[in-house]
Amino acid sequence: MAWSIAATTYRLIAMLFGMALTTSFAAAEGTTKGSDYVRVVTDQMHQLEVVKVDPHTFRVQRSAIGQIGFNEDASTIVLAPFSGRVIRLIAKVGDRVRRGDALLEIDSPEQVTPQNEFIAAQAARNKARSQLDLAQIVEKRVRDLYEGKAAPFKELQQAEAQLAAAESDMRSTDTAFEAVRIRLRILGRTDAEIATLEQQGVLSRVTRITAPIDGTIISRKVGPGQYVRADSGEALYTIADLSTMWLKAQIFEQDIAFVRIGQEIEARVAAAPNRIFKARISAISSASDLTTRRVMVRSEIGNPDGALKSDMYASFRIETEAAAPTPAVPTVAVIREGDVATVWVESEPMLFKRRVVGIGIQQDGLTQIRSGLALGELVVARGAIFVDNEWRQ
Template sequence: MNTKNILLMSCILLAGLAGGYFISGTQQVEQQSQGTVQTTAGGDGPCAGGAKPLMWRNPMNPSVTSPKPAKDGMGMDYIPVCADAGAASGPAGTVRIDPTVTQNIGVRVTRAVQKELSRAITTVGRVTFDETRLTTLHPKVDGWVDKLFVDKTGESVEINTMLLAFYSPELVATQEEYLLALANWQQLKTSPYKDIRDGAKRLLDSSLDRLRFFDVPEHQIRQLQQTHKVRKNMHIHAPAAGIVTKIGVREGARVTPASELYQIADLSRVWLLADLYEHEIPWVKPGDSASLTIASMPGRAFTSKITYIYPYLDPKTRTNKVRIEFDNRDGALKPDMFGDVAIASSTSKPGIYVPREAVLITGKKAHLFVQVEPGRFEPRTVKIGTSAEGQVEILDGVKAGELVVSSGQFLIDSESSIREAAAKMVAPALAPGPTMESSEIHPAMNMDPSVTHQPNQPAMQQMDMPGMNMNGMSTDPHSAGEPNGMGAGHPQGEGQDAPSHMNGMQMNGDKMKGMDMEGAQ
């Protein structure tokens, strides 16, 4: 008897708990529904001043909206989109922020200034030879090098320094011709016949010119006139002072007019070739001052001017070279040195300029935010020009004196994009965005457009699917509901205990009229 009482009391207690849980859940749902209705119908809305929102948008996809509060597929509440009276008079995307919040999020504004802007260009350069002071020596005749007097590169030579001596059969023959012409002139210079005297003189002069054309030095010609003896070796002298940078032959080598004997460079003046990018070329012109600093000579700066801008680009580096000439009589600058070059451009361009960080580049467009009044920021699409010294030229979109946002504009831009999207969706002249009531529905699912989705109502209960007809479907236990499809009267396989997969499935013919299975038995 006691056991029965205990069981009875336990059942009563469980029934009471279940009933209380059910009643509590029902009351909570009713309260939420009443609260939603009060929020929608009353004046206590979620917007400022208790105003009603324009719509409710999906927190994950702003293009999906609803005219009333709802939840998305993950259970997240839709966000109310409120009307902004201050932004209504401005373009789409205008943002209003409380001045205190503006200060806290680090929003800074800068005035657009009308001015003339120049720039200083910093680049790298390489020291090289002055091409006009570079000398290359070649022999005028064939021969063989007999003696090298300057046999090391890097040596300093003066004008007329003897470089080498070489033997040439052609020069020997030319000397003999000159001696014959000289002897003939000495015999005929006293002739009473003017024509004979003139002919002997012309022969002497032509043979002397031949020696000089072959670069025979004057001191050897004087020795030939004085001694009347042919010399085996002829000398080649340095035509200019400088540093020997290349020796092309050695003693005993055969040379021809194509052989390069020496290369001499005058380093008292050198060139510097600096590289400029394409966008820097318009800022530079000949005559602009430039300074050069070398890492190996800290504290010393070499100053000069741009003398030439090359009319072509380097195809490998895509840069334009400019030439700067430096006085180098002390030899401090050496060819192939690298240094930092600072060019002070004399070119200035007038325009309206704003800080570079104020402009947001999105694809092929640029935009910024203008503070039209305290706490109100308006997006502007602008056309930009040149940029220099951290400033960007505004060709169109902003006037001089307007305040543009130069810091914190990314936060404003994100809010502006949301507001602009919302404004486009509620604009009467534009087609409405996809909502939960106007979402695309597959043609096979005939859903009544008058039925809207309710957050707390199962979606399947609102779907009318007349195309699924199961009136003729047999519910014979022999075909469904029995293990392995075996009904009573059909033997079941030995050792098989498969559960039924159709137990508990209810076929509602009114809701699933579209499945025509009249032939199923």
């Protein structure tokens, strides 16, 4: 039994030794190399991909961080136009509203005085209209008598003066009536409510506060039963149009000289890692943050599907120079060792020479070649690591 195990072990060792000799012999008969070149055999060429150095337009970009924000040009706060107590909340956070939609109802004694003034102005206007109608009738009768030589000219002059005074009173009362109407609108009364007040003359202390713009309610800072004051300056609601958002990038001070209005900006957010949001710079801040030493650069972008949310962290790339075509090779063709970058150039079929190159931007799977290669030369792309390892062995 022991002899059988020993024989088996000997045969296995002999087989491995034979395989090693065969591999060594194959290597001796295959790849050859020198100080800066490698020559491969036909079978090894199947592992390699040789490509031509072509021009490619690289975009020169600066990186930045920042955040997403509401479009402040399309958002607003809702303040209390008068003091009173909240008796009903109608709109909630997240609701989409249109201009004129009711947000809440407030019971306020301050609503009584302007409504009473409206009724008084309406009565004064009606009285002025009656006096104007009477003055017009009198003036016409006296004029007819005067033209028929049945009345003196003095009476016609008096009738004309009374008509002019009535017309002036009518204009004054019309102006006063319209001013009170405008005040009611400012205080939150709708045209329908004002028309009802004009027709029925019934006072009401309850007023609805309506949305001033179309948008989505993003915050509410008022509760039922709460007393609100017109002079507090505290927002009851905040409404924003979420169809557009602001991209706010923070740019290092040393990079701001390369940034201009109109340049393209690309943003990525963690919530949509495979999506790139593109916009153009619309504003550059005139001040630098004292703590971070960065300058805020703002862009506006459409957000029709609501993917962008306010205060999302975002990474940005800003195109800072006009793009120009330069020589490029696939990134897999470049062998990097420390600060040195090399490629393997095909000088003749199956013969590759090592060449040091100057590289630039890496973009879209390509590497920019600043020096060391000319357009049209052939380099190893897939398999460059294999050629380099053969050369180093």
